[in-house]
Amino acid sequence: MKIAVVVYDKMTALDALGPYAVMAMLPGREISFVAAKxxxxxxDCGALAVTATRTFDDYRDPEIVIVPGGFVTRRMSIVGDPCIEWLREVHPRTQWTTSVCTGALLLGAAGLLKGLRATTHWVAYDELAAFGADPDHERVIVHPERRIITAAGVSAGIDMGLRLAQELAGDRVAQRIQLGMEYDPQPPFDAGSPLKAPPDLVEEMRTTLAESKRRLLADLTPKAAEN
Structure with missing residues (x-):
C-alpha cells in the first residue's frame, strides 16, 4: 500500500506525524514523504526537519495521500503551489485523499471539496468555505463516495489516521494500532474546541493565532518575491 505524506516548509509537524505514526503500524505499508523537491x-517552529524522499514529479501513483496543515497553507492555496496541481492529478487514482487541519485548504484549492461538508482548524472555516466546502465542527469527516477524509486541527490527525486505518484494514487492526499507541486521551481541561472553551479564551486564542499567521506570512513575502 503506497502512502504519500505531503510535506513542505512551515508545515505543522504533528499534522503530518500524527497520522504517519498510525499508518506506520499498518501491515504492508510503504510510506513516502513527498514534496516539490x-x-x-x-x-513552523523552525526546530524539526522532515526529509522528503520523493517529489511530486516522480510520484504519480500513491494509493493514500495525507496533507498536513500550517499557517502557510493560506498563502499556498491562494497563489498556487506544486502540491495543488499534484493533488488534482493523483486524486482520481487514490483510494483515499485526506487532510489534517488547514491541509484542507490545499484540497479545497485543488477543487476536491466543492459541495462537501468538510472540517479544518476552527479559525480557518471562512477560508475553507471560499473553496466551496461546507465547514463543520466535526472532528473527522468521511466521504466514502468521494474517497476524501478531512480532520480538524492538529491533534485530530491521529483520529483521522485511526479512521483511515479502519477503512483500509478493518476495526480490529485499527483497534490494535490504537492500543499499541496507547491512544487514550484524557486531557487535563475540557477546552480543546471553541464549542467547549470559555468564550474569552476562544477570542484570546483567535487573536494569538491571527498574529502568528500575520508574522509568518510577512516572513514569507520577501522569499516569494525573490522567486
Whole structure:
C-alpha cells in the first residue's frame, strides 16, 4: 500500500506525524514523504526537519495521500503551489485523499471539496468555505463516495489516521494500532474546541493565532518575491 505524506516548509509537524505514526503500524505499508523537491523541510517552529524522499514529479501513483496543515497553507492555496496541481492529478487514482487541519485548504484549492461538508482548524472555516466546502465542527469527516477524509486541527490527525486505518484494514487492526499507541486521551481541561472553551479564551486564542499567521506570512513575502 503506497502512502504519500505531503510535506513542505512551515508545515505543522504533528499534522503530518500524527497520522504517519498510525499508518506506520499498518501491515504492508510503504510510506513516502513527498514534496516539490527532495530533501529536508523545516516545520513552523523552525526546530524539526522532515526529509522528503520523493517529489511530486516522480510520484504519480500513491494509493493514500495525507496533507498536513500550517499557517502557510493560506498563502499556498491562494497563489498556487506544486502540491495543488499534484493533488488534482493523483486524486482520481487514490483510494483515499485526506487532510489534517488547514491541509484542507490545499484540497479545497485543488477543487476536491466543492459541495462537501468538510472540517479544518476552527479559525480557518471562512477560508475553507471560499473553496466551496461546507465547514463543520466535526472532528473527522468521511466521504466514502468521494474517497476524501478531512480532520480538524492538529491533534485530530491521529483520529483521522485511526479512521483511515479502519477503512483500509478493518476495526480490529485499527483497534490494535490504537492500543499499541496507547491512544487514550484524557486531557487535563475540557477546552480543546471553541464549542467547549470559555468564550474569552476562544477570542484570546483567535487573536494569538491571527498574529502568528500575520508574522509568518510577512516572513514569507520577501522569499516569494525573490522567486
Amino acid at each position: 527532495a530533501g529536508p523541510v523545516v516545520d
